[in-house]
Amino acid sequence: MTHALIWFRNDLRLADNPALQAALRGGLVPVPVYIHAPEEEGDWAPGAASDAWRHRSLHALAADLQARGSRLQVFRGPSIDTLQTIQACTGAQAVFWNRRYEPAIEARDTLIKRNLQQHGVQAQSHNGALLFEPWQIETKNGDPYRVFTPFWRNASTRWRLPTCTDAPAHLPAPPLLPGALGIDALKLSPRLRWDSGFWSCWTPGERGAHAALARFSAQALDGYQQQRDRPDIPGTSHLSPHLHFGEITPWRIARTLENNPACNDRDAYLRELGWREFAHHLLHHFPHTPEANFNPRFDDFPWAAPESSLLTAWQQGRTGIPIVDAGMRELWQTGWMHNRVRMIVASLLTKNLRLHWQHGARWFWDTLVDASLANNSLGWQWVAGTGADAAPYYRVFNPVLQAQKFDPQGDYIARWVPELAPLAPTLRHAPWSGLPPHGYPAPIVDLASSRQAALAALERIHS
Ligand SMILES: Cc1cc2nc3c(=O)[nH]c(=O)nc-3n(C[C@H](O)[C@H](O)[C@H](O)COP(=O)(O)OP(=O)(O)OC[C@H]3O[C@@H](n4cnc5c(N)ncnc54)[C@H](O)[C@@H]3O)c2cc1C
Structure with a gap:
């Protein structure tokens, strides 16, 4: 029976998997492979939290394949060399995968497709996302x-x-491939277990x-x-x-x-x-937008010089602004942050602190389990006012009013900033209006004057 390589990437599932279905429809034996090649992602190799998730998701996929009689075989890149070697050793007539849309990956996949086709191998990509x-x-x-x-x-x-297709109940066993690694050999899971708090919130994998x-x-x-x-x-x-x-x-x-x-x-x-x-x-x-302003007018915007103490306070959730600190600590402890709070913390960084949105985008990239080049770039440019269909720059979120409106009892703040939990709900939103608890920092920035400074900076590119 002839084989088809199923090249798993960001499609770590068996149900609704067009690449896998294409192989089965064609009567081919699927040979599931995963190739680790972060250096092929350009400047956006996956961050640490993404790696930690991927480690578990790969294990889940491997277990699901094994339960059906198949197996996931894992390699280290380069992707093209690895695919060619596996194709040659299995005599596979086809390589199927589901598309990804990051610019560096699109370019790489185009080359790989052409190369495989030149060698007489059917190379087919599908929309799986x-x-x-x-x-x-x-x-x-x-x-x-x-x-x-x-x-x-x-x-x-x-x-x-599209109609939904359940995961196949059984899969044929693929041949054992030389050079396959264990998932753990990819060292995606952190050695210092900073991710230990994640897994009470999340179960990576299809199930x-x-x-x-x-x-x-x-x-x-x-x-x-x-x-x-x-x-x-x-x-x-x-x-x-x-x-x-x-x-x-x-x-x-x-x-x-x-x-x-x-x-x-x-x-x-x-x-x-x-x-x-x-x-x-x-x-x-607009493939340049992970790095460059969508709106080029902002290329002359006078961003503040990055001051490491401010950036560190923001990253560590020690800005003295409770809703911001709650969000940044939720991110650190769970790898995720609520969308409303993502907007609030991004506004504080890009407007009150007037730091370039790239500083925030890079931190999110490393710490979010859902870090996605498309969504993260859009989100940061939207809040910063530099993006497509963005919130205008002059709309500066007031984090205290936002907290009062969207976390009225301060429960979210109390959960992630426990030193504020003993305060009355109104004080949780703005502890400086009472007696702030010992150890909780004073705000690193004055909200009113920094807002004025941001608006003045905006005037400079509009005048
Ligand atoms: C500064 C900033 C950075 C962001 N970075 C990311 C990121 O790296 N990855 C990411 O997936 N989302 C990102 N978002 C969008 C949004 O915050 C998350 O998708 C959402 O919080 C995920 O939670 P959920 O699945 O419970 O969302 P739900 O409200 O349940 O929404 C369902 C799904 O819709 C999509 N979605 C929701 N809101 C957005 C949005 N604003 N933009 C694009 N897709 C959206 C997501 O896939 C989400 O899972 C960012 C937003 C901001 C403001």
């Missing part, structure tokens, strides 16, 4: 969109969800993803629109790392929600998935 390919939605003039609402309106008219979806669908979907901005209650799906690692597809999520009778808030949720689509659309069409 998005509702719409980034190039599929365009304006009437054939241009990419720069504004979300018309993008999503157009996308919604083309709504055709964890499906459980998170079932939980959200049953408990939080109804009310999502109202609760999604509240970090003090579990009102969002927590599916972002599962989506990023391809443990679940957006179309399975959309179909599951369609089937949920208590589904008043389905459209609000799909709209958030729409932002993910938009982020991939932008990254594909």
Whole structure:
């Protein structure tokens, strides 16, 4: 029987896997492989929290394959050499994979496809991650969109969800490949166990993803629109790392929600998935935006010189501004932060501290388990006001008002900044208006005057 290599990347699942299905449909024996090649990701090799997640997700995938009679075989890159070697030793007639959209990876995959085809091997890539390919939605003039609402309106008219396919019950055993490594040999899991707090919140892998979806669908979907901005209650799906690692597809999520009778808030949720689509659309069409301002006007913006003590205080959740510190500590302890709080901490960094958004994007990149080049670049440029369809720079979040509105009792603050828990809720939002507890820092920046300074800086590029 002829073999097909299934090159797993950010699609660590067996259900709804177009590459795997293509092999099975063609009557080929799937040979699942994973190739570790972080140096091929350009300046955006995965960060430490992503690695820690991937380690567990690979183990979950390996166990799922083994339970079906197959096996995951793991290698270290370069990807092209590794694929060629495995192809030669198995005589595989095809290599199938699901697409990724990061610029360095798109360029690499194009070369690999061409190279394999030149050697007479069928090389086929599939959409395994998005509702719409980034190039599929365009304006009437054939241009990419720069504004979300018309993008999503157009996308919604083309709504055709693929049918869901469950993981195959059995898979044929692939041949044993020389040079395959154990997953642990990739050293993705940190030696100093700073990630130990993560795993009471998360179960990486396909099963964890499906459980998170079932939980959200049953408990939080109804009310999502109202609760999604509240970090003090579990009102969002927590599916972002599962989506990023391809443990679940957006179309399975959309179909599951369609089937949920208590589904008043389905459209609000799909709209958030729409932002993910938009982020991939932008990254594909504007591949420089992880590093450069989408709006070149900001190229002359007078960012402050990075002062390491301020940056460190922000990273460590010791700014003296409770909602910011709560978010940064949630990030450090769980690898994730609530979206509303991501916006608040990003606003403080880029506006009150006036530090370039790249400093924040890089920190998030290393510490988020859902770090995604598309979503992270969009998120940071949106808050900084430098991006496509961004919040204007002059809209500076007031972190105290934000906390009062979205964490009214200060429960979120109390959870992540326990030294503030004994205070009355109103004081948790702004402890300096009473007697702050010993050991909690005074604010590192004056919110009112730094806001004025940010607006004055903005004037300088507009005048
Ligand atoms: C500064 C900043 C940086 C961010 N960095 C990332 C990142 O690296 N990776 C990431 O996945 N998201 C990022 N986001 C977007 C958003 O914060 C997370 O997707 C969301 O908090 C994930 O939680 P959830 O799965 O419970 O979201 P839900 O509210 O349940 O949303 C469902 C899904 O929709 C998508 N989504 C929701 N909001 C957005 C958004 N604003 N932009 C793009 N997709 C969205 C995510 O895939 C999410 O899992 C960032 C936002 C900001 C402001």
